[in-house]
Amino acid sequence: MTMAKVLTIAGSDSGGGAGIQADLKTFQELDTFGMSAITALTAQNTLGVHGVFPQSLEAIEAQIDAVLSDIGVDAVKTGMLFSAEIITLVAKKCKQYHVQNIVVDPVMVAKGGAVLLQDAATEALIKELLPIAAVITPNLPEAAKLLRTKEMETLEDMEKAAKELHKLGPKYVVLKGGHLKNGPAVDLLFDGEELHYLETERIETKHTHGTGCTYAAAIAAELAKGKSIKDSVQTAKLFITEAIRHSLSIGGGIGPTNHHAYKNSLL
């Protein structure tokens, strides 16, 4: 039996709700074979990030080489990359192995404010990784940083921003509206020509740790299975919505989403 293979290149979240752990759980739930290359360890729980320990370039390169030289991948998802040097390495490796279906979640800060991407690394992200991405999945603060503008506040601002982000080189842009102050949870998918709206009700919960990671991982898993970008993003939106609807009240702070909820919803 074969299985679609997905590699996440991201940071480890010891608390299990975001990063590598969220990605692998999502890959599993969507019936794909998950693999990982860890860029940084974080000591993290529902209360926040208590330590960040970047891995050496040598360790990151060895993990990627081990996976890609033998097993291969149908899609790669990137998350926390932390530094310009790590971004340069990841872009080089993706090119070397001719990786298709790269989903770039441009992770910059954790919900509590901890820095997951050094300021000086934004430039490397724009120059080296966005042009080889199939999809990028910025939230509103990340989009503002990438475009060097102020944060979008309306759906109209988001529409303009999605078009500007597309000019940075990715094939598709998914601009996430989770951070909009009011109204439903609307994301925009822009393919260079047409804007598509993915809209769900806004669910009342504080337990949203790892939403962005989980969403991008679900897109990557669906792409790996050979689904179109539009279908992949639609399934991912259902996956994250169910995960948020059934999010877990674990720990004393912002709890994680429930990665198993989507499968349950299909029963």
Ligand SMILES: Nc1ncnc2c1ncn2[C@@H]1O[C@H](COP(=O)(O)OP(=O)(O)OP(=O)(O)O)[C@@H](O)[C@H]1O
């Ligand atoms: N309260 C909510 N109810 C329903 N959907 C939501 C809610 N909050 C976020 N979403 C959806 O979850 C997905 C992730 O969006 P969000 O903007 O929260 O990501 P993020 O800020 O990158 O997450 P993270 O903080 O993990 O990096 C999007 O599809 C967004 O629309």
Ligand SMILES: Cc1ncc(CO)c(N)n1
């Ligand atoms: C390791 C890691 N990656 C990404 C995020 C963003 O949610 C996080 N909190 N931790």
